[in-house]
Amino acid sequence: MDIYWDSIFTAINLIVSFDQKLIEVFFLSFKVTIIALFISCLIGLPLGTFLATQTFKGRNLLIGIINSLMSLPPVVVGLFVYINLSRAGPFGWLGILYTPTAMIIAQIILILPIIAGLTTQIIEDLQENYNDLFISLVTPKITTIKAYIIDARYSLITVVLAGLAKGISEVGAVIIVGGNIDHLTRVMTTTITMETSKGELSLALALGIILLITSITINLIVTYKKYNIKDRYYGK
Amino acid sequence: MVSKKNTLMPIKVKKLNFEKGQRKLLTDISCEIKAKGITIILGPNGAGKTLFLKFLHGLISDSSSEVTFANKTLNKSIRKQQSMVFQSPILLRRSVFKNISFALQQRTKIINKEKILKVLKRVDLLNLVNENAILLSGGEKQRLSLARAIVTLPKVLFLDEATSNLDPYSIQIIEKIIKEVNKQGTKVIAVTHDLLQAKRLANDIIFINKGRMCEFTGAKIFFSKPKSREGKLFMAGKLIV
Numbered sequence: 001m002d003i004y005w006d007s008i009f010t011a012i013n014l015i016v017s018f019d020q021k022l023i024e025v026f027f028l029s030f031k032v033t034i035i036a037l038f039i040s041c042l043i044g045l046p047l048g049t050f051l052a053t054q055t056f057k058g059r060n061l062l063i064g065i066i067n068s069l070m071s072l073p074p075v076v077v078g079l080f081v082y083i084n085l086s087r088a089g090p091f092g093w094l095g096i097l098y099t100p101t102a103m104i105i106a107q108i109i110l111i112l113p114i115i116a117g118l119t120t121q122i123i124e125d126l127q128e129n130y131n132d133l134f135i136s137l138v139t140p141k142i143t144t145i146k147a148y149i150i151d152a153r154y155s156l157i158t159v160v161l162a163g164l165a166k167g168i169s170e171v172g173a174v175i176i177v178g179g180n181i182d183h184l185t186r187v188m189t190t191t192i193t194m195e196t197s198k199g200e201l202s203l204a205l206a207l208g209i210i211l212l213i214t215s216i217t218i219n220l221i222v223t224y225k226k227y228n229i230k231d232r233y234y235g236k
Numbered sequence: 237m238v239s240k241k242n243t244l245m246p247i248k249v250k251k252l253n254f255e256k257g258q259r260k261l262l263t264d265i266s267c268e269i270k271a272k273g274i275t276i277i278l279g280p281n282g283a284g285k286t287l288f289l290k291f292l293h294g295l296i297s298d299s300s301s302e303v304t305f306a307n308k309t310l311n312k313s314i315r316k317q318q319s320m321v322f323q324s325p326i327l328l329r330r331s332v333f334k335n336i337s338f339a340l341q342q343r344t345k346i347i348n349k350e351k352i353l354k355v356l357k358r359v360d361l362l363n364l365v366n367e368n369a370i371l372l373s374g375g376e377k378q379r380l381s382l383a384r385a386i387v388t389l390p391k392v393l394f395l396d397e398a399t400s401n402l403d404p405y406s407i408q409i410i411e412k413i414i415k416e417v418n419k420q421g422t423k424v425i426a427v428t429h430d431l432l433q434a435k436r437l438a439n440d441i442i443f444i445n446k447g448r449m450c451e452f453t454g455a456k457i458f459f460s461k462p463k464s465r466e467g468k469l470f471m472a473g474k475l476i477v
Contacts, residue, residue: 133326135295137342138316147338151329 007205014206026210029187032100032174033167036107040115040163045156048119049145053127063120069113074106078176081106085177098179103187106173111163118159123148157226161219168215242423244305244317244391246270252291252301254447261287262447273439274414274424276455278431280475284447285427286323286396292425293320293394305392316343319385320394325377327369332361335369336384343388351387359383359409375406382410386417393417395426399433411437431471435459443467445475 014022051063083089085097085105096102126148134144149156171189178185180194188211195204252265262284269275277285290296292303294310303310328335336355337347356362359379364372369380378398385393395414399407414437418424428434434441438455443464450464462468469475 129326130328132290132295132320132322133328136293136315136318136320137339138312139342143342147328 003201003205006202007209010202011206011209015210022207022210024183025186025188025191025207026214028100028185029168029189029211030214032103032187033107033164036104036111036167037160037163039104040108040111041160044112044115044163045119045149046145048116049123049148051116052120052123053131053144053148054141063117066113066117066120070117072110072113074110074170074172075176077106077109078173081109081173081177097177098181098185100178100185102177103174103185106177107167107170110170110173111167114166115159115163118162119152119156122152122155122159126152154226154230157222161222164218165215168211242272242391242421244314245272245423246306247292247392247423247425248302248304248307249292250302250304252288252298252303254287254291254296254298254301260447262291265444265447265449267442267449267452269423269425269440271440272418272421272423274418274426274437275440275442276434276438277425277427277442277444278429278434278438278458278470279444280429280470283444285429285444287447288442288444289320289394289396289425289427293318295320317390318392318394319388319390321378321381321385321396321398323397323400325374325381327372327377327380329370330368331366332356332369332372332380333365335380336387339384340387355383355387358386358413375402378402379406379409382413386413386422390422392423392425395424397427397429399428400430407433443470445470 013019051059051066081102082097084091085094085102086092087097096105130144130148130151134147139147169189171193174185174187175190175193178187178190180186180190186194188207192204192207192211195201195207247269249265249267252262253260254262265288277288279285287296291298291301294303294315297310305314308314328338330338333352333356336352340352341347353362353365356365359382361376361379361383364376369377372380382395382398393414399410402410411433414424414426424437426437434455438458440454441451441458442449443451443453443458443462443466445466450466451458451462453463457463458467459471462471466475
């Protein structure tokens with residue numbers, strides 16, 4: 001049990017002493033994930049809504065592919081991005097391998113299918129209800145997509161949280177494309193992996209506790225806010 | 237107010253057929269609706285009334301059938317001059333005001349606050365203007381649906397059993413407004429299986445049974461002496477689907 005107490009004390013010590021390294025990896029972790037999440041939402045929310053509301057040839061196949069991509073193994077994504085961004089790869093000329101940009105790209109590939117796939121399912125349910133009204137009002141497609149996103153906003157917050165959880169907890173892809181370089185691409189999860197391999201279990205567990213607390217806190221705040229606004233608007 | 241001369245009349249339906257799987261839901265329906273009054277589509281449950289109304293409004297289309305308004309095939313520009321109230325109110329998850337403003341914006345591109353408040357007063361929902369539409373009672377929801385439908389001053393108003401399961405107060409308001417908008421020049425086509433309501437509102441009756449139009453006649457004639465066998469059985473409460 002000592003290891004747990006050691007870890008808790010180490011974690012508290014790291015936080016109260018404003019450990020420079022901890023602050024650096026902490027903020028880089030969130031910077032990478034928040035940017036990846038933002039871009040994924042920007043693409044995934046309209047894409048999911050479009051797939052849920054429009055009919056075209058190959059739609060079901062596309063939805064099937066997106067749903068399959070929701071369970072992409074991060075190491076495979078990491079490898080795929082690595083090959084494409086390495087000097088010999090098609091995008092090697094960009095010179096972004098082992099940078100936070102490469103980590104953001106890898107996370108977008110992991111988060112985007114979750115955002116698009118779950119959005120499709122949520123909007124499909126809403127569409128069954130709204131479809132006749134929008135046909136009757138002769139509502140333009142772009143307006144219907146906007147209306148679906150606005151009206152499903154409370155459910156979509158959960159989708160965004162699922163994307164955040166995927167990004168912040170991910171290690172397999174970012175360690176391959178980021179390389180875990182100190183002061184450049186080292187994030188919480190890659191630091192935990194590194195410290196564990198070094199045998200520094202207390203420090204690894206301390207970082208894990210900090211990551212866990214931060215993640216839970218964000219989820220609790222967002223969920224509380226979501227229900228607070230929802231209750232005010234819809235009643236309890 | 238809608239111009240008294242309704243530019244979407246007459247409404248013509250030619251050989252309307254619709255089947256789902258092996259079931260023929262509408263069979264060879266052809267008619268010409270000329271009169272500007274209130275046309276009631278009457279028939280037992282499952283007769284195909286709602287389906288017929290959806291065809292008229294263009295919610296469903298079929299390449300073999302033709303629906304024309306003022307001798308022009310039903311298209312988006314014609315549909316923009318129509319409105320529909322659905323049997324189960326379809327309301328956006330927004331405030332009462334925003335539900336109306338959304339519809340108005342689709343037609344006029346302008347949100348006229350005064351116009352919205354006026355229509356809400358007409359359906360007695362002015363005190364609920366900022367309430368969430370989802371939280372309204374069944375009657376309030378349907379009155380809001382009607383307000384949304386008439387705020388755009390449609391030339392044709394379709395109502396699909398708009399008063400089924402509503403309280404007498406809501407039914408009274410809805411029927412009063414239906415009569416008023418019709419007097420102002422809007423053609424009203426409503427589906428019901430409520431004989432008393434049909435008697436109160438109808439100028440003419442389209443009677444449908446098992447997907448076939450059995451009778452299209454004036455309301456007075458239909459209620460005193462229906463021409464079709466099915467019509468007679470329906471009036472006597474003996475028609476079994």
